[in-house]
Amino acid sequence: xxxxxxxxxxxxxxxxxxxxxxxFWVGCAGSFDDRAKKITKAFxxxxxxxxxxxxxxxxxxxxTGDPAKRAGNEFLFQMQAMMNIEVLNGYxxxxxxxxxxxxxxxxxxxxxxxxxxxEVIHHTEFLKSLLDDxxxxxxxxQFKGKRITFHDPCYLGRANNVYEAPRDLITKLDAALVEMKxxxxxxxxxxxxxxxxxxxxxxxxxxxxIERTEDALETAPDIxxxxxxxxxxxxxxxxxxxxxESDVKVMDIAELIANAQDL
Amino acid sequence: xxxxxxxxxxxxxxxxxGYFFVSIxxxxxxxxxxxxxxxxxxxxxxxxxxxxIALGQxxxxxxxxxxxxxxxxxxxxVIINIELLEIIIDGLFGTHRVFAxxxxxxxxxxxxFEILAVLVLVAVFAFWSRRNIIKLxxxxxxxxxxxxxxxxxxxxxxxxxxxxxxxxxxASDLHLQNVPGGYGxxxxxxxxPVSQFIEPIFNGLSxxxxxxxxxxxxxxxxxxxxxxxxxxxxxxxxxxxxxFPNTYFANLxxxxxxxxxxxxTNEVKLMxxxxxxxxxxxxxxxxxxxxxxxxxxxxxxxxVQLLNAYTCTECGRCTSSCPANNTGKKLSPRKIMMDTRDxxxxxxxxxxxxxxxxxxxxxxxxNDYITAEELWACTSCNACVEECPVNxxxxxxxxxxxxxxxxEQSAAPMPLNAMMTNIENNGAPWQYxxxxxxxxxxx
Numbered sequence: 001x002x003x004x005x006x007x008x009x010x011x012x013x014x015x016x017x018x019x020x021x022x023x024f025w026v027g028c029a030g031s032f033d034d035r036a037k038k039i040t041k042a043f044x045x046x047x048x049x050x051x052x053x054x055x056x057x058x059x060x061x062x063x064t065g066d067p068a069k070r071a072g073n074e075f076l077f078q079m080q081a082m083m084n085i086e087v088l089n090g091y092x093x094x095x096x097x098x099x100x101x102x103x104x105x106x107x108x109x110x111x112x113x114x115x116x117x118x119e120v121i122h123h124t125e126f127l128k129s130l131l132d133d134x135x136x137x138x139x140x141x142q143f144k145g146k147r148i149t150f151h152d153p154c155y156l157g158r159a160n161n162v163y164e165a166p167r168d169l170i171t172k173l174d175a176a177l178v179e180m181k182x183x184x185x186x187x188x189x190x191x192x193x194x195x196x197x198x199x200x201x202x203x204x205x206x207x208x209x210i211e212r213t214e215d216a217l218e219t220a221p222d223i224x225x226x227x228x229x230x231x232x233x234x235x236x237x238x239x240x241x242x243x244x245e246s247d248v249k250v251m252d253i254a255e256l257i258a259n260a261q262d263l
Numbered sequence: 264x265x266x267x268x269x270x271x272x273x274x275x276x277x278x279x280x281g282y283f284f285v286s287i288x289x290x291x292x293x294x295x296x297x298x299x300x301x302x303x304x305x306x307x308x309x310x311x312x313x314x315x316i317a318l319g320q321x322x323x324x325x326x327x328x329x330x331x332x333x334x335x336x337x338x339x340x341v342i343i344n345i346e347l348l349e350i351i352i353d354g355l356f357g358t359h360r361v362f363a364x365x366x367x368x369x370x371x372x373x374x375x376f377e378i379l380a381v382l383v384l385v386a387v388f389a390f391w392s393r394r395n396i397i398k399l400x401x402x403x404x405x406x407x408x409x410x411x412x413x414x415x416x417x418x419x420x421x422x423x424x425x426x427x428x429x430x431x432x433x434a435s436d437l438h439l440q441n442v443p444g445g446y447g448x449x450x451x452x453x454x455x456p457v458s459q460f461i462e463p464i465f466n467g468l469s470x471x472x473x474x475x476x477x478x479x480x481x482x483x484x485x486x487x488x489x490x491x492x493x494x495x496x497x498x499x500x501x502x503x504x505x506x507f508p509n510t511y512f513a514n515l516x517x518x519x520x521x522x523x524x525x526x527x528t529n530e531v532k533l534m535x536x537x538x539x540x541x542x543x544x545x546x547x548x549x550x551x552x553x554x555x556x557x558x559x560x561x562x563x564x565x566x567v568q569l570l571n572a573y574t575c576t577e578c579g580r581c582t583s584s585c586p587a588n589n590t591g592k593k594l595s596p597r598k599i600m601m602d603t604r605d606x607x608x609x610x611x612x613x614x615x616x617x618x619x620x621x622x623x624x625x626x627x628x629x630n631d632y633i634t635a636e637e638l639w640a641c642t643s644c645n646a647c648v649e650e651c652p653v654n655x656x657x658x659x660x661x662x663x664x665x666x667x668x669x670x671e672q673s674a675a676p677m678p679l680n681a682m683m684t685n686i687e688n689n690g691a692p693w694q695y696x697x698x699x700x701x702x703x704x705x706x
Contacts, residue, residue, distance in 0.1 A: 007704045026700070028691040037703040058701040062690030070643050071679045072557065072665030074524045076686060078531040109520035114528065154644040159519025185649050189586040194643030198682035198692055202640040205591030212586075 005044050009058040010091045020055040022126070023093045025107065027100035028063050029229035035236065036229035042258035043099055043123055049263060050136045054097070060087050064106040071195040078114065081106075085116035099123040099254060101155035101228045102193075108160065122156055124166040124227050124253050131172060138260050143173040148256075149180055149221040151212065151235060152187035153228035166227050166253050173260055178219040188212050190234035197230050213238025217248070224250045272354035272485075279489030286496035290573055293611040297566035302512040309511045312654070317510040322652040326580065329393075332386040336422070339383035340503070343376050343429065350485050360436075363452030370454035377433065377457040380426045387422045394419075401579030406598045411499065411577055418500050421491050428484040434458035435477035438465040446470055502576035506653045509574040512567050513654035518645045521662055526554045557666025560627040561607045564663060571655040572604035581647035581657055587640040594640035596647035596657035602632035603660060629664055638664050639676055 013020055024047070029036040047054050065080030088096075096118045098104050108120035121129075130136035148170050156162045163184045170177045182188045191201070191208030201207060213235060216224045224239070226232040229252075236250045251259075302309075315321045320337060324330035352361045362369055394402045394415060407415070437458055439449035455462075465473045495501045533539050558564050561572075581596035582588050588595050606628045614621050629635075641661045648656045668674045675683070682692045690697045 005704055007701070009701070026703075028693070028695075031700045031703060032691060032693055032695045037706065040703055056701065059698050061700055062697065063686045063692060065686070067692050068683055068686055069521060070662070070665075071675060071683065072662065072667075072669035073675075073683055074527045074556065074666055075531065075670060076683055078523065078527050079534075080686065080690070082531060082535055105517075105519040109517050110523060113523050154642070154646075155519050158645040158649050160517050186584070186646075188584075188589070189642045189644035189646065191586060191642060194641050195679055195682065196642050199639070199676050199678040201590075202587070202592045202594070202636055204587070204640075208586045208590050208642065211590050 003041075005041060006048050007044055008055045009060075010055045010093075011058070011060070013055045014091060018053075019092065021053040022095045022097050023088070023091070024054045024056050025064075025096050025098035025100075025103050026056055026061060027098055027103045027229070030099055031061070033229060033233070035232060039099055039229060039232070039252040039254055042252065042263070043254040045258050045263040046127065046130075046136065046254060046261070049261060050130050052130070052135070057087060057091075062087075064103045064111075066102040066106045067195040067198060069106070069110070070193070071198075077110075081111055081114050081116070085111060085114060088116055088118065093118055095119045095121070097121050097123055097126045099227075099229070099252070101153040101159070102230070105155040105159050122160075122162055122165070122227065124156075124169060125162060127254065127257055128165040128168055131169070136257075138172050138257060141174065142260050143175040143223075143256065146173075146175045146222040147178050147220060148173070148175045148223045148225050149178045149216050149219045150183070150225045150227075150253075151180070151190065151216060151231055152184055153226070153231050154187070154189050154193050156227055157187055158185055166225065169253050169257060170225060173256060175223075178221060180215045180219055182215055188215060190228075190231040192230035192234050197233075207238075209234035209238045210241055213242060217242065217244065221248060223256070224248060225253055225256060226250060227253050266357070269355060269357050275486060275489065276351065276354070279492060282493050283495075286493065289611060289615075290496065290501075292614075293607050294566050294569045294573065296562050296607070296610065297564050297569040298562075300565040300567055302514075302567055305515055308515055312513060312515075313507055313511045316652070316654060317506040320652075322650075322654075325650070325652075329578075332389050335379075335382045335386040336390075339379040339386075339426075342379055343383075345372065346376055346429075347485075347488065350481070354485065359448045360450065360452045363450060369452060373433070373453035374456050377430065377455060380429055381457050383422060384426050387419050387426075391416065391419045401583045404579065404582065404595070406579070406582065406595050406601065407577065411601065414498050414500075415577070417494075418498065421487070421494070425484065425487050425491065428480050428487060430458050430461060432477060432480035432484055434461035435465055435473050435480060437462050438473050439470065439477065442470055447474065449474075499576045502574050502653065505570065505574040509570055510654050512570065514567075514656060514659075518648055521659075524556065524666070526556065555667070556670035557668070558660070558663035559629040559667045559671070561603060561610055562621075563667070564603070564660060568603070568656070568660055568663075569607055571657075571660075572600050572607055574653055575600040575604065575655055576653075577601060578652065580650040580652065581655075584646040584650045586642055586644060586646065592637075592640040593634070594637045596661075599633060599637070599657040599660055600655060603628060606632050629667065633664065635668060635674065638668065641665075 010023065026040055030040040062084055063080055064084060065077035068080065069077035096107055098107065101122060104120055104122045107118065127136065131138065150166055150170060152163065167177060188211065189208060190212050216235065224235050226235055232250055232252060239245055239248050239250055320330070320334050323333050349360065349362050353359055393399050433453070433455055436449060437455045439446045440451050495504065555563060561569060575597070577597055579597045585594065585596050610621060613624055638661055641658070643658060643662070645658060648658050685692055685694050689695060
C-alpha cells in the first residue's frame with residue numbers, strides 16, 4: 001500500500017539548511033507497533049494536510065528510557081536520555097510534538113535536568129493549536145451524534161494536567177462526549193504504565209484493562225477515544241475480551257480527526 | 264483559698280507538655296534519619312499549598328461526605344481549642360471564666376463552642392458508623408487489622424468523651440449560675456444554647472455536689488485533652504499537626520516527573536566522556552560511604568518521605584483509587600506508608616536502646632515489611648498521589664525501592680529484564696532493529 005506521506009528527517013532538513021517548525025518524536029510504539037503505526041500515519045496525514053513543516057529523527061531516534069526508569073533502572077534511563085539529548089541538541093531542536101504521553105512526560109519533565117531543554121507538546125495539544133490558528137478545519141458530520149468517551153492517559157492527565165485539549169477536539173467533531181464515572185484527575189489507569197506493558201500482572205482477581213474497559217462500556221459508547229498507544233492497546237484488548245469489537249471502536253484522537261477529514 | 268489546686272494544675276500541665284515535647288523531638292530525630300532533599304525553593308507556592316490543602320482542607324472535599332464531616336470536626340477542634348486558653352489561665356491563676364469580661368463576644372464564643380461540640384458529636388457518630396456499621400471497604404481492609412483499627416475508634420471515643428465533658432462542665436456551671444442570689448464564684452457569664460437542655464439533670468442535687476461535679480468535669484476535661492495530645496505520637500492522629508509541614512514540603516513538580524538520581528548522572532557522564540581515563544583510579548576519599556542506588560530501608564529514603572509516613576492518617580483514599588489494589592493485587596499504597604512508619608519507629612527504638620547508635624537488626628523495610636510483589640504491581644499512575652488529602656507520595660517510595668531491586672540486586676521480573684536488554688541493544692523495548700524505525704512511512 002503506498003500512500004504519499006511526506007516524512008522528512010532532521011538529517012535531510014539539515015542537509016537543506018532548514019529547521020522544521022516542530023520535531024515529531026514518533027516513539028517506539030509509534031514506530032514498531034502495528035496498531036500504533038496507524039496512529040502515527042494518521043497524525044502525519046494531518047500534518048501534511050495542514051502544511052506543517054516537521055521532521056522526524058528516523059533511525060536516529062531511540063527509546064526515551066521511560067520504561068527503564070519506571071522499572072527502576074535509572075542507569076539505562078540516563079544513558080538513553082543523554083544519547084537522545086546529544087542528538088536533539090545536535091539538531092538544535094526547540095519544539096517537539098509526540099503522540100505518546102510517556103515520551104511526552106519524559107522529554108518534557110525529566111530531560112531538562114540532564115541538559116535537554118525543549119518545548120514539548122502532546123499531539124492533542126498540537127492539533128488543538130492548529131485548529132485554533134485556523135490551519136486545520138474539521139467538518140463534523142461523520143461523527144455527528146456518535147457517543148465518544150475519552151480515556152485519560154495517566155501520563156498526560158494526572159502527570160501533566162492536560163485534560164481539556166483532547167476533549168475540545170472531540171467536541172469539535174460534533175460528537176457527544178460522554179464521561180466515564182472515573183475521569184480526568186480521577187481517571188483509572190489502563191494498566192500499562194510503570195513498565196507494566198512489558199510484564200505480566202501480579203496475581204489478583206482481575207486485569208486492570210478489563211476494569212477500565214467496563215468503566216468505558218458503562219457509557220454505552222460508539223467509540224473509546226485514547227491519546228496514548230499503550231492505553232489504545234489495553235483498551236482494544238479489553239474490548240476484544242468483552243467481545244464488543246463489532247460495535248465499539250478504540251481510536252486515537254489523531255485518527256478521529258484524520259477520519260473526519262477523509263484523510 | 265489554698266494554692267494547692269493551681270500548683271497541681273501547673274504540674275499536670277508541665278508533665279503533659281513536657282512529655283509531648285519529648286515525643287516531638289523523637290519524631291524529628293527519626294525523620295532526620297532520612298537522606299537530604301532540598302524542599303525550600305519557591306516558598307510562595309509552598310505557603311499557598313499549606314494554606315489551601317492543610318488549613319483550607321481543599322483536597323478533603325473531593326469526597327464530599329467524608330470531606331464535610333471532616334471539616335466539621337476540624338473546625339470544631341480548632342475553635343473549641345480557643346476555650347483551652349481560658350481553661351489554662353483559670354487553672355494556673357485560680358480565676359473562673361477569666362474572659363467573661365468580653366460580654367457579648369464571650370457569649371457568642373461560648374455559644375458557638377457548644378453548637379460546634381454538638382456538630383462534632385454528630386460527625387463523630389457518622390465516622391464511627393462508617394467504620395463499624397456501614398463498614399466501608401477502605402476501613403475494613405486487611406491493612407487495618409489490629410492496632411490501626413482500634414486506634415481509629417479510640418480517637419473517636421476520645422472526641423466523644425471530651426465533647427461530652429465540655430458540655431457537662433457548662434451545664435453544671437449554668438446550673439450554679441442560676442442559683443437564686445448567686446452561688447460562689449459562679450458569675451453569670453456565657454450563653455448556653457446546648458447545655459441549657461442538659462442543665463435540668465442537676466435539679467434536686469445539692470449545690471455543693473453540683474459544684475464538686477462541675478470542678479470534676481473541668482479537671483477530667485483538661486486532663487483528657489493533655490492525654491489526647493500525648494496519644495498523638497502513638498496514633499495515626501498525628502496528622503493534625505504534621506499535615507502542615509507535610510503540605511509545605513510536598514513535591515511541587517509535575518506529578519509525572521520522577522527525580523533523576525544524581526549519583527547515576529555522575530557515573531553516566533563519566534562513561535560517556537571521551538576524555539575520561541578508563542584506567543584512572545577512583546578518587547580517594549576515606550570518608551566516602553559507597554553510595555547505594557535506591558532504597559531498601561528507611562534510612563535510604565529522604566526525610567520528606569519519612570515525614571509523609573508519620574503524617575499518614577490511614578484514610579485509605581490512595582488504596583481505594585489504586586488500579587492494582589482495585590483489581591485484587593497485594594499492593595496498597597496506604598500499607599506502603601504504614602510500613603514505612605512502622606519500620607522507622609522500629610529503627611528509632613533500636614537507636615534509643617543502643618545509646619544513640621543504630622545496631623543492624625537483620626531486618627529491612629524491603630522484604631520484612633514491603634514485598635517485591637507489592638512493588639512490581641504499581642503502574643505509576645499517580646492516582647494515590649492525586650488522592651492524598653495531605654499530598655503524601657507513596658509512589659516515590661515504591662520507585663526508590665524498585666531502583667534498589669533493579670540496580671543493587673538485579674531482581675527485576677524476567678520480562679522486564681528482556682525489555683531493558685532490548686533498549687540497551689536496539690533502542691526500543693521490543694526486539695526491533697533501530698535501522699527499521701522509519702519503515703512505517705512506506706508500509
